[in-house]
Amino acid sequence: MSAHQQLITVDDISEENAPAIYVAGGLKQFIEIAKSEVEGEVPDLTTRKGRERIASLAAKVSKSKTAVEKPGRDYLRRLKEMPKVVEAELREFVTAMDNLRDHVRQPLNEWQAAEDARVDRHNNAIAHLKLHAEALEGITAEDLADRIAKVEAIALGEQWQEFEAEAARAKDDSLKVLRAALVARQQYEAEQAELARLRAEAEAREQKEREERIAREAAERARVEAEQKAQAESEATQRRELEAKAAADRRELELKLQAEQAERARAQAEADRVAVEQRAEQERQAAARRAEEAAEQARLDERRRADAAAAEILRQQQAREADKAHKSKVMGAAKEALMSMNITEELAKAIVLKIARGEVPNITINF
Numbered sequence: 421m422s423a424h425q426q427l428i429t430v431d432d433i434s435e436e437n438a439p440a441i442y443v444a445g446g447l448k449q450f451i452e453i454a455k456s457e458v459e460g461e462v463p464d465l466t467t468r469k470g471r472e473r474i475a476s477l478a479a480k481v482s483k484s485k486t487a488v489e490k491p492g493r494d495y496l497r498r499l500k501e502m503p504k505v506v507e508a509e510l511r512e513f514v515t516a517m518d519n520l521r522d523h524v525r526q527p528l529n530e531w532q533a534a535e536d537a538r539v540d541r542h543n544n545a546i547a548h549l550k551l552h553a554e555a556l557e558g559i560t561a562e563d564l565a566d567r568i569a570k571v572e573a574i575a576l577g578e579q580w581q582e583f584e585a586e587a588a589r590a591k592d593d594s595l596k597v598l599r600a601a602l603v604a605r606q607q608y609e610a611e612q613a614e615l616a617r618l619r620a621e622a623e624a625r626e627q628k629e630r631e632e633r634i635a636r637e638a639a640e641r642a643r644v645e646a647e648q649k650a651q652a653e654s655e656a657t658q659r660r661e662l663e664a665k666a667a668a669d670r671r672e673l674e675l676k677l678q679a680e681q682a683e684r685a686r687a688q689a690e691a692d693r694v695a696v697e698q699r700a701e702q703e704r705q706a707a708a709r710r711a712e713e714a715a716e717q718a719r720l721d722e723r724r725r726a727d728a729a730a731a732e733i734l735r736q737q738q739a740r741e742a743d744k745a746h747k748s749k750v751m752g753a754a755k756e757a758l759m760s761m762n763i764t765e766e767l768a769k770a771i772v773l774k775i776a777r778g779e780v781p782n783i784t785i786n787f
Contacts, residue, residue, distance in 0.1 A: 429453070430487040438495040447488060454484050542583040546590050549574060553594035556601045564602040565722055571595055573729035574737065613711060619674055620707070624700035631696055635689030642682035651673065747787050751776060754785060 430450060433441060441447070458477045464470030552567045557569075571594050580587045653671055659669075751772045758768035775783050 430484050433491045442492050442495050449487050454481050546587055548589045548593060553597040561605040562600055564598055567650050568598045570727045570731055575733055627696050631693045639686050694780055
């Protein structure tokens with residue numbers, strides 16, 4: 421028992437000192453006080469006054485007990501209610517602190533979301549750029565040239581931010597792949613055209629050889645027939661030495677007509693051969709002209725695409741410069757207006773820039 425506790429009496433018990441009294445062993449002092457007040461006396465039970473004194477001392481002990489127990493019971497009820505109060509207070513405190521934390525972190529969350537979206541946009545643009553150099557199997561030289569023009573038209577610059585180097589590498593890699601594919605495809609298409617030309621020439625030669633063979637066979641048949649007929653005529657003449665000269669002249673005329681027919685057949689075969697050669701030459705020349713016209717048209721198309729891409733790049737650059745000049749003019753006017761309120765130029769400029777970046781809630785600059 422401390423010296424401070426020994427000084428406390430039953431009448432001194434209050435709500436303020438209850439936490440120091442109602443502790444383990446804290447009430448022994450009041451028992452000792454009660455004992456000291458009653459045990460020092462030896463009342464006489466043989467007298468009424470003595471018996472009344474004993475009853476009075478017992479009542480005093482009972483009163484002391486009530487005086488200690490009642491505030492103790494009140495203090496105990498307060499202790500039982502205290503967890504509920506503490507829990508409610510803690511719940512309100514935690515909710516308020518969570519809301520404050522979320523409010524403080526909200527700009528960071530919004531910035532992170534915008535940053536993730538920005539990075540995704542750049543990554544998607546780079547993936548789309550790389551896509552031009554994929555799935556090239558079977559694509560014509562014209563389509564490859566069109567892809568090259570599209571990739572070349574993709575502008576690099578500060579709009580790519582920290583992804584500019586990666587975008588430049590992707591563009592260079594795609595152009596290397598596309599240009600190599602274009603060279604290979606052009607070589608392939610040239611080879612196919614040459615093969616087609618060679619096939620046409622081979623067919624023409626075969627046709628010429630067939631016609632010459634037919635002419636030779638016809639001439640040979642005519643020669644054989646003529647020889648056979650001449651032989652037959654000679655033998656018939658020998659057998660018919662006495663035939664009339666008119667019959668011999670008629671036979672000679674028939675032989676002459678047959679020879680003329682054979683000559684006409686040979687001449688016709690030669691004429692047909694020449695006609696076939698002329699048609700083959702005309703078709704070859706026409707194919708060469710079509711190839712030259714196609715190449716010239718491809719060159720003109722490429723020139724037009726390149727001019728259009730250059731014009732679009734110039735238009736976008738001019739638009740960006742005009743937008744930048746317009747924004748500078750608007751922000752300059754805003755700065756001048758702020759300076760008219762006795763604000764320094766540097767402070768006015770800082771305020772305008774902060775508003776323009778959206779860092780001042782509920783205030784914007786209309787461009």
